[in-house]
Amino acid sequence: MAYAVPKEAYNGKVLNVKFGKAPNAVSIGGENAMPFLSFEGEIPNKPVIAFEIQDMPPDDWPDTVKNQFAGVSSDPVKWAQRCQNELKAQAIALRLISTHPDRENRSPQDAAKTVKDVLSAINIPLIILGSNNVEKDASVLVAAAEAAGGYNCIIGKAQEGNYKTIVAAALAHNHKIIAMSELDINLAKQLNILITQMGFNKENLITDPMCSALGYGLEYTYSVMERIRLAALLQNDATMQPPIAGDVGMYVWKIKEVSASESEAPLWGSLEERGIAWEALTAAAMLIAGTNLLIMRHPKAVETVQKVIKELV
Amino acid sequence: MALSGVEIFKLLPKTNCKKCGFPTCLAFAMKLAQGGVDLEKCPDISEESKKVLGEASAPPIRTFALGAGEKAVKIGGETVMFRHDKKFFNPCAIALNIKDNLSDAELKKAAVEVANSEIERIGQKLRIDAISIEYASNDSARYEAAVKLIASAAPDTAIILNCKEPSAAEKAVKAVADRKPLLYGATNDNAETMAGIAKANKVPLSVCAQGVEALISLTEKIKSLGVEDIVMDSGAKTAKEIIEHNTQIRRSALRKGFKPLGYPVINFALRDDSTFEAALASVAIAKYASIVVISSIAKWKNLALFTLRQNIYTDPQVPMQVEQKIYKIGEPTDDSPLLITTNFSLTYFIVSGEVENSKVPSWLAVMDCEGLSVLTAWAAGKFTSAKIAQFIKDSGVEGQIKHKNLIIPGQVAILSGALEEKLEGWKITVGPREANGLPTFLKSRTA
Known part of the structure; x- marks a missing residue:
């Protein structure tokens, strides 16, 4: 029987976002086909993985992943250098978790200093994340954006409740933005519109439709990402065309499956490998749903996902 | 390829005998095209038409x-x-x-x-x-x-x-x-x-x-x-x-x-x-x-x-549900806090995860709301003061704990007054609006 490969005619294209400074700047997005279908479109950039580091010791991380950074995790500068020099990270995601009112409630000025210290110690691109406290992030990320002026960083996450001040700071200091909404394609679209209405170039925007861990709502994130991509490519919806970020590590490394010991959960097998697999599989699912930028924690999980990426492009 | 109703109609006996339960052959053909009825309902169809229709109506993937x-x-x-x-x-x-x-x-x-x-x-x-x-x-x-x-x-x-x-x-x-x-x-x-x-x-x-x-x-x-x-x-x-x-x-x-x-x-x-x-x-x-x-x-x-x-492979239209019961988180004792939420699996996972993160052993009452999240269940009339009161009474939790204090989700703070009336002798505490506020909330209560 006569056969022709059924190809999809895409009208739209994912925007290309470049962050960091030459010669180590990184580009994400730019594809005009659904994830990894290069028989019917151009996929110019590989997905990028950023290593997550924090501005205070990760006491709340399970041992499996915390131990990987023993000796450096009390100092964000050393931690960043370890990721860059030994783990060959393409980018670093610095989470300013200490600024959360329930953690150490450190000031925006403290956060700005950490940002400066980390930036002067590395030459790969930096993603600067707040503590996910909507009010506090507004002031912390403004100070961080100023401190990082000239470095073409990604700042996040701008949410419905705080995007105005964060976007204004990113505009003033030439940074990219991660816009986060909660597992709803319409909310993601609305936030992108609100941000661009402030005069923020949509080509500097990255969408985070909220990640979920394997077994803890992964299917919701997966389908929202697929729907965002379909809207961007098939309907040429310009408000849905920013690249997608997946903040995988923070959702994975707090669930029971990555912390229950083998004696507590004998049916679940080795804790060490279980945790790594959990982060790697969550990230792999995000990739095939359309994620362009992954934020991850465990070096072995990152290594595994890099192998998958190598086979995907 | 799937056939249209009219194409199917051409292959039917066109007698409008009604034996299939439809008023006309055309009505039967239309239903057949949608996959809403079995071809076998037509007693008079020719073997030849049956073969053509059978192949055309076979599912696209065996x-x-x-x-x-x-x-x-x-x-x-x-x-x-x-x-x-x-x-x-x-x-x-x-x-x-x-x-x-x-x-x-x-x-x-x-x-x-x-x-x-x-x-x-x-x-x-x-x-x-x-x-x-x-x-x-x-x-x-x-x-x-x-x-x-x-x-x-x-x-x-x-x-x-x-x-x-x-x-x-x-x-x-x-x-x-x-x-x-x-x-x-x-x-x-x-x-x-x-x-x-x-x-x-x-x-x-x-x-x-x-x-x-x-x-x-x-x-x-x-x-x-x-x-x-x-x-x-x-x-x-x-x-x-x-x-x-x-x-x-x-x-x-x-x-x-x-x-x-x-x-x-x-x-x-x-x-x-x-x-x-x-x-x-x-x-x-x-x-x-x-x-x-x-x-x-x-x-x-x-x-x-x-x-x-x-x-x-989860059905996106059917929310995943967990079983209605009083869950133990950590090793709660008879004065550990009691919280309530709905049985949407994501709600349960997130709430139980945050309670676990708080390291405060607790009792979590999970109520069957047909898999809806808290706010949706409340809006749909499935997470009301009367139903919560009934659930708490029926659950037997009163025999497991010695206090009468129930923490409800901040999203449904509005229920607290009516709940105190319906659950006699109970004190209702309004918890945080979002689950991520639970660790701080629970820790500050025990501090």
């Missing part, structure tokens, strides 16, 4: 069982490209590949491990569904012995005979024909012989080709030789080939109604690095494989793969 008995798994039958369009129906079977030249003890150990792989997660029993036995010994007597040994050590597990050598395959098929093994498989060189073996023993047959297009002539040939239950391996090995081939195959079947590719797909995701193999297998599970074969299993790996498969 469905059949892998294995026999209670633990046989249905494969194929998918109708959409994206799970949000409707849902994925028949979860991808996961199979362990074992080489026949291992020692008997090793074979037995692996088979028993598969047979005992069952884990329960959110009310579903999940397991490694099949064993693929690879003909690596090049000795048909050894192969037959290995197949028999594995079949008896894993008495309910489906079997895939991974053997392209017809004489060895035939002996093995005969030895376990009652288990309905999948014969893998037919290539350009052996297709006729393999089809003969599959047909004679009434077992499904997998074709193996290099590339999607090369599958077509093979499935057509096998079908013309009388084998209906066919599985396809396009030779995809890398993650990219798996996604691209499987996408092309499913699109051809669903959008073009292209019958020669309307069969379930098998992918071999074999890698030495076990974590990498798990990641690769998840790519196949998410992207349309009906069977994925891996080279090693382990409890941690099985759990991760089962969970991924469960997530992808």
